[in-house]
Amino acid sequence: MLELNNLSVIFNEGTVNEKLALDNINLTLDPGDFVTIIGSNGAGKSTLFQAISGAVDTKSGSIILNGKDITFEPEYRRSRVIGRLFQDPLKGTAPNMTIEENLHLSNQRGKHFSLNLMSHRHRENFKEALKELDLGLEKRLDTKVGLLSGGQRQALTLLMATLVTPDLLLLDEHTAALDPKTAHKVLELSKKIVAEHDITTLMITHNMEDALKYGNKTMIMKDGKIIALIEGKKREKMTVEGLIHLYSTSSNEYTDHVLLK
Numbered sequence: 300m301l302e303l304n305n306l307s308v309i310f311n312e313g314t315v316n317e318k319l320a321l322d323n324i325n326l327t328l329d330p331g332d333f334v335t336i337i338g339s340n341g342a343g344k345s346t347l348f349q350a351i352s353g354a355v356d357t358k359s360g361s362i363i364l365n366g367k368d369i370t371f372e373p374e375y376r377r378s379r380v381i382g383r384l385f386q387d388p389l390k391g392t393a394p395n396m397t398i399e400e401n402l403h404l405s406n407q408r409g410k411h412f413s414l415n416l417m418s419h420r421h422r423e424n425f426k427e428a429l430k431e432l433d434l435g436l437e438k439r440l441d442t443k444v445g446l447l448s449g450g451q452r453q454a455l456t457l458l459m460a461t462l463v464t465p466d467l468l469l470l471d472e473h474t475a476a477l478d479p480k481t482a483h484k485v486l487e488l489s490k491k492i493v494a495e496h497d498i499t500t501l502m503i504t505h506n507m508e509d510a511l512k513y514g515n516k517t518m519i520m521k522d523g524k525i526i527a528l529i530e531g532k533k534r535e536k537m538t539v540e541g542l543i544h545l546y547s548t549s550s551n552e553y554t555d556h557v558l559l560k
């Protein structure tokens with residue numbers, strides 16, 4: 300489904316600020332995999348998402364999505380099949396446009412955009428989709444998105460990223476800026492939407508409990524490398540303490556002995 304082969308990213312190459320942010324990453328995901336990603340600040344988690352979505356150039360390696368080599372595809376083209384959410388709820392929606400207009404924009408992903416094509420049928424579909432969020436937004440289609448709370452906005456962004464089912468969904472600490480109750484609600488929504496559409500998903504989190512609670516695999520990153528990929532029975536039995544221990548004792552790229560199944 301998603302295949303990363305020997306992927307490396309270097310920032311400021313050839314300068315005193317040179318930084319190997321991704322160091323020979325190898326990863327193969329199955330369709331429908333939901334992988335949570337943990338790792339300390341600067342481990343390379345966001346850079347990994349940037350590389351997959353085309354926001355940064357890769358130094359070497361390849362990215363294969365659904366059998367297609369997208370390594371050199373521009374970011375705008377990848378955005379047709381890759382949905383992405385950020386920590387900042389202000390990213391991903393247009394504040395001066397209404398909820399309906401924002402949804403219409405995302406509904407036309409990959410097509411020629413025109414607000415003129417908004418129809419009654421679309422409006423009804425959007426209402427149905429918004430109802431699923433259970434935030435009352437289906438009654439506020441004409442509200443400007445800039446007036447929504449952070450949680451409402453992030454839930455809407457999630458809906459927009461998945462309205463046209465993406466091949467891959469990248470969640471970059473998308474609930475970190477929300478209060479705990481709202482964060483929980485948006486996480487549960489994410490889980491529901493991902494499961495309903497069977498979307499292959501990567502989610503970065505700093506919350507170890509969430510890392511084990513959500514998804515079917517957990518990946519640990521350190522110094523630009525994947526140092527562990529935990530799945531199956533091992534993951535079922537894994538505790539937060541176990542994760543921390545694994546993180547502090549692993550120092551090398553993941554090999555069979557840390558590929559925990």
Ligand SMILES: Nc1ncnc2c1ncn2[C@@H]1O[C@H](COP(=O)(O)OP(=O)(O)OP(=O)(O)O)[C@@H](O)[C@H]1O
Nearest residue numbers: 310311318320338339340341342343344345346347
């Ligand atoms: N545009 C950039 N230019 C130069 N260095 C960068 C750039 N983006 C990231 N880096 C560096 O690459 C390394 C990896 O950063 P990255 O943001 O991927 O880490 P992260 O694991 O997402 O961290 P955090 O949890 O703090 O968000 C860091 O050392 C960071 O300073």
